Amino acid sequence: MADDKVYISANELLADSFRLGNMVLESGFAPTHLVGIWRGGAPVGIAVQELLEYHGVVCDHIAVRTSSYSGIDQQTPEVRVFALGYLIDTLGPDDRLLVIDDVFDSGRSIEAFLRELALRCRHNMPRGVRIATVYYKPTRNRTALKPDFFVHQSDAWLVFPHEVNGLTLDEIRRHKPEAAAILQRAPMTDFASAVDRADFIAGLPKAELHLHIEGSLEPEMLFALAKRNAVAIPFESVEAVRAAYEFSNLQDFLDIYYQGMSVLQTEQDFFDLTAAYLARAEADAVRHVEIFFDPQGHTERGVAFAVVIGGIARALDAARARGVTSRLIMCFLRHLDEAAAEATLDEALPYLAVIDGVGLDSSEVGHPPAKFARVFARARALGLKLVAHAGEEGPPAYVHEALDVLGVDRIDHGNRALEDAALVARLATGGMCLTVCPLSNHKLCVVDDLAAHPLRRMLDAGLVATVNSDDPAYFGGYVNANFVAVADALDLRRDEIVALARNSFAGSFLGETDKARHLAAIDAYVAQAG
Ligand SMILES: Nc1ncnc2[nH]cnc12
Ligand SMILES: [Zn+2]
Structure with missing residues (x-):
């Protein structure tokens, strides 16, 4: 039902991302590498990295992508991980890795990412790994992992600031009026250029x-x-x-x-x-x-x-x-x-x-x-x-x-x-x-x-x-x-x-x-x- 959805504004998400950065900082964990899980983790990761650097914690940072697909048994979706090359080339066992996402839901994306990274880094897999997320949905967690840092715990259907696909025009109009004004006309709908x-x-x-x-x-x-x-x-x-x-x-x-x-x-x-x-x-x-x-x-x-x-x-x-x-x-x-x-x-x-x-x-x-x-x-x-x-x-x-x-x-x-x-x-x-x-x-x-x-x-x-x-x-x-x-x-x-x-x-x-x-x-x- 449309009313179950929680619409998160860009400003709220940015403020929460900075809060998340503060939590990491206060914990004393100083990452050498920060990974945002594309897509939702990217804006959060940028804000956290910015905040850490503001406080003198400079780290390497990159986004990786995961995608879900139906496996052979068609029951449990498998997760593929892309763009690990840079991390594999640069990580060492003494590095400290911070993994960031906007929401920790089933946990499968981060689980697949860490599994694949460990497999390919072998002895270079960092010993210190932490997970940070703005929203944590414990009831939906299907893994043994849980975030080390999170700002909100929630069971709601979250709609992030950039999301418009899957929403009705009415929902966009009511909850994202600025977006509605721009989206009303899809650019170049019927001309290629x-x-x-x-x-x-x-x-x-x-x-x-x-x-x-x-x-x-x-x-x-x-x-x-x-x-x-x-x-x-x-x-x-x-x-x-x-x-x-x-x-x-x-x-x-x-x-x-x-x-x-x-x-x-x-x-x-x-x-x-x-x-x-x-x-x-x-x-x-x-x-x-x-x-x-x-x-x-x-x-x-x-x-x-x-x-x-x-x-x-x-x-x-x-x-x-x-x-x-x-x-x-x-x-x-x-x-x-x-x-x-x-x-x-x-x-x-x-x-x-x-x-x-x-x-x-x-x-x-x-x-x-x-x-x-x-x-x-x-x-x-x-x-x-x-x-x-x-x-x-x-x-x-x-x-x-x-x-x-x-x-x-x-x-x-x-x-x-x-x-x-x-x-x-x-x-x-x-x-x-x-x-x-x-x-x-x-x-x-x-x-x-x-x-x-x-x-x-x-x-x-x-x-x-x-x-x-x-x-x-x-x-x-x-x-x-x-x-x-x-x-x-x-x-x-x-x-x-x-x-x-x-x-x-x-x-x-x-x-x-x-x-x-x-x-x-x-x-x-x-x-x-x-
Ligand atoms: N745009 C215009 N408005 C009024 N008078 C005009 N004469 C020529 N162009 C005109
Ligand atoms: Zn005229």
Whole structure:
């Protein structure tokens, strides 16, 4: 029965091991050799040896292993002893041997060890031998031996600190909560290595739903376009640009991001930018993209709306011919006022055939979704899809507002929604897709460490989370790099990675037939990957 078990903590065992060492010391027995019986005797032996040495009793020390097997008569188990060579080579008759185990139960291990050692050492077998153990179970002793030193006498079923095999998950949770937190996910359960997992991710069909096209402007293209358009930029080299990409928050990044846009001047520039991203996405097995663009970042510096949308749409058309489908989402810059967003929507009216939705980006805190209630309502009336960045840096209340006031179809980021349990339940029940961006979150210090990224918690909570690159040129990687980084950090299982890819199509603005086709392609990929 589970309740008969006595769970020993690591600290208790260490303290008892030191107590055992003290007993040896006080007895006046000063071993020249200390042997821990692998496995349980090893940590005890280390602590005893450490304590003895602390008090000036220096001895040689090693672990040996015994193992039980059924003998010919199948009744009494025999015990085999391994790794005696070192002891046989070094022991002499005048040595003093201390044998240590965590528990003296049937006594058969130590008996077999001493018998085998005596047989093989012959006249070199030490005359002085002592046995020390933390727990002694006299009622189970099947030998003529008994420990010279022990700390506790017990009949209980002992569970040592390292033991997890043979325990139920419930027992581990109740008695070893720290272990449960770590063991919940068996590491690399379904991939042989991190490289295998990365290979699996590389070919997995996926959609990208959160990508600012201006954020895919690589430093090389920044330089090339600066030269082509004779625009001055405050960087000497590509390396200097990359070195400047150190951010401590969203605003740090946005300042550089808007500055970088200045090199985008002509329709061809927007085509080249978009085509380069699409080629990169294709290489990551991206089959469908939903791209954000920031027209206000261009029109306010004199680049016509038609130039921006013309170049982007031409590149999307070219990719569609190669089988990569897309949607285009026009974002309003939330640090500007709603009137500016309204004017931008007016400018977009002639291009609604190529614009599928509107979004809300830029500096979040201080610019809540409700600031754009009217322009979003108008966009909805025009038949456009609605998305908004919310809960990236802003509080859960902004996510509520995006849902309640704007009526969005998708939340971009949404990390901080996890601070509000009712909100999480609402997002889960409504099947609301979150476009999560792990490397972005790390680069912008939304999370200190990818190992603490909320993606795992989102999946566990049943949220439709997806993995995206946000601004890959600035944050260190495209969509597969995001998958790999977060999968490594959170040790994501195959089914979780597949769920993320499935969510990317399920949460997209594709029609049901296309979604089903992509989900079937994922199934086929998983099946052939074995
Ligand atoms: N991660 C982000 N958050 C808000 N606005 C953005 N514009 C580009 N990337 C952004
Ligand atoms: Zn974004």
